[in-house]
Amino acid sequence: MSCIATAVLLAGCVGNSTNKPQNTSPPSPSQGEGQKEEIKLYENGLPQDEKVVLKMGLWESGSGREWVDTAVKAFSEKYPNVTFDITASPTLSTILETKISAGDDKDMFDLFTPSFSSGDQYVRLANAGKFEPQDDLWDRDVPEEAGKKLRSVISDDAYEATLAFGYTTRMPLGMYTAGFFFNQNLFDKYGWNKSPGTWDEFVQLLEQIKGDGIIPITFPGVYAGYLTDYTFNMVQFDLAKANGNFDQYMDNFRNFSGAQYTTAELKEAWNRIYELGKKGYFPEGVAALNHTQSQMQVLQGKAALVSTGDWVGNEMKEHTPADFKWGFMAIPAMNDAQQTIFVNSGVADVGFSIWKEKPELTKKWAKEFLVSLYAFDIQEKLASESGTYPIRLDFGQDAARIAKLQPVQTAVMEYAERHNVQYISTRRNFYPTSPEAGQAGKLVSEMITAVATGKKDPLPVLEEAEALLQKALEKEDKQQ
Structure with missing residues (x-):
């Protein structure tokens, strides 16, 4: 993940690309005054x-x-x-x-x-x-x-x-991006949809993959946040955008204002993981997988999609078959082909x-x-x-530029050109330091694999975590 790292700078000169120096001469010297040097x-x-x-x-x-x-x-x-x-x-x-x-x-x-x-x-x-x-x-x-x-x-x-x-x-x-990465050749082999534009199309894709005997989605259970942070947490923003309250939602999110774990949008995102888990779309034994092992499942054709970041290309390059071709997709949360699809990114x-x-x-x-x-x-x-x-x-507006990208970044750029993509980070403007905040985060993190395998309803845990977080935020207010 050091490849990500979120980046990113700039620079150039004002004006057109010609760079001829301008000659600025001082006024003619007065009588008896020496000639000033030209600047x-x-x-x-x-x-x-x-x-x-x-x-x-x-x-x-x-x-x-x-x-x-x-x-x-x-x-x-x-x-x-x-x-x-x-x-x-x-x-x-x-x-x-x-x-x-x-x-x-x-x-x-x-x-x-x-x-x-x-x-x-x-x-x-x-x-x-x-x-x-x-x-x-x-x-x-x-x-x-x-x-x-x-x-x-x-x-x-x-x-x-x-x-x-x-x-x-x-x-x-520069930026890093995260989402679902896959082998385009495997998708071609089975005729799977590489770029679902609606939630129903996405679920239909998972069902087709499972029917062909392949694990639809894998992730590292050892670092289970790969599944939520990089993909399914984006669903809440998709829903807020569709509901017309995105700006307020993001302000609340950035500043820990109001409910956090129990917003209707986030509860819906977690419920979707739960429902997909009950259908068997995530691997059994996922809790024991680390990030490289889950990524190897895709490289070996055992799984179709892996939730990770665009550093996967460099991270796995020594194990990537010569004919492997990376693809990328994010989650389209709505059944509207024109919807905004949020992609996790950072500097x-x-x-x-x-x-x-x-x-x-x-x-x-x-x-x-x-x-x-x-x-x-x-x-x-x-x-x-x-x-x-x-x-x-505007980098992706020129096919010749896209061709110069590494395969993983090319896949992300091509996806963004096909859909109404908006890049977004999950950064906060501050983080509560009270122990209850840490306890809340731990509760949520520890339930990810159980929810993804359909064994645990996430809603009671989200309610418990919300109560702890609000207690932490109350302490923060009193200390200020």
């Missing part, structure tokens, strides 16, 4: 002749660094006065924390992947205003497309996630923050680099080399 500016308004070295700290994760090297090379060719000093390490968190502890702003990276050993460190730095705000970049044009703003090419959810601390500390560059950990206490010119050039990362060729490189789902919503 050469790029079309972005930054000086051409003033050399800048950007010190970058790069977390060299499973995404690799080739896409960054490509972006740096292209940027320096366009702006030859800007060069990069890159420190790339899989243990960047240790380097960052050492530099921050030393308190030497001059020695600190100018821009860096905000990778820390503890998420609390990022929160503390953001709340302390240690990161340069990047909000101004939302109004910038995407590279080589005058008039198309950066804000317009990312999802609302990704944008809102960047404002978690009241300002944009890191702009998204991947491939973005950059800029250190606040740096020279203004350095920060301006760092922002220019971030904008350049929104160019399609860089997005393509990120997708093809690191397996990160592109952040740009």
